[in-house]
Amino acid sequence: xxxxxxxxxxxxxxxxxxxxxxxxxxxxxxxxxxxxxxxxxxxxxxxxxxxxxxxxxxxxxxxxxxxxxxxxxxxxxxxxxxxxxxxxxxxxxxxxxxxxxxxxxxxxxxxxxxxxxxxxxxxxxxxxxxxxxxxxxxxxxxxxxxxxxxxxxxxxxxxxxxxx
Numbered sequence: 001x002x003x004x005x006x007x008x009x010x011x012x013x014x015x016x017x018x019x020x021x022x023x024x025x026x027x028x029x030x031x032x033x034x035x036x037x038x039x040x041x042x043x044x045x046x047x048x049x050x051x052x053x054x055x056x057x058x059x060x061x062x063x064x065x066x067x068x069x070x071x072x073x074x075x076x077x078x079x080x081x082x083x084x085x086x087x088x089x090x091x092x093x094x095x096x097x098x099x100x101x102x103x104x105x106x107x108x109x110x111x112x113x114x115x116x117x118x119x120x121x122x123x124x125x126x127x128x129x130x131x132x133x134x135x136x137x138x139x140x141x142x143x144x145x146x147x148x149x150x151x152x153x154x155x156x157x158x159x160x161x162x163x164x
C-alpha cells in the first residue's frame with residue numbers, strides 16, 4: 001500500500017498516479033496499491049500494518065499535520081509494528097543557519113517526532129538526531145561527507161526506527 005497525496009501535498013507535491021505506480025510494479029515485480037491522498041483520510045483498518053515506511057517526507061509537512069500523521073500511523077501499526085523513517089536534516093536552516101525553513105521545508109526535531117508518535121525509539125543515535133540533548137552540530141558536520149544527500153540539496157539524512 002502506498003499512501004501518497006502527490007500534487008495535493010499543499011504546493012510541495014509531485015506527480016504520482018496509478019499509472020506511475022503500475023510502471024514501478026511491473027519494473028520491480030511488486031503489487032503495490034496506490035491510495036492517492038493523505039494517510040489520515042485513507043480509512044485503513046486499525047492494527048493492519050506490521051511496517052510503515054516514510055522516506056524523507058515529514059520535513060516537508062507543517063508540524064500540526066505531522067502530529068496527525070503520526071497518530072494515524074500509530075493507530076495503523078500492530079503491537080510491535082515498526083515505523084521506519086528518514087528525516088532530511090537541512091544544512092541551510094536552524095540549527096546550522098539562522099533561517100527557520102528553506103524552499104523544501106524545515107528541520108523537524110526527531111525528539112519531538114518520537115514524543116508525538118507515542119512510539120519507542122528502537123534505532124537511531126540521539127547524537128545524530130536533531131532535537132535530542134545529545135545532538136551536536138559539530139559532530140554531524142564532521143560526518144558530512146558520509147551523510148550528505150546529493151548535490152544542490154543541502155541535507156543530510158537521519159534514520160530512525162520506532163516500535164509500537
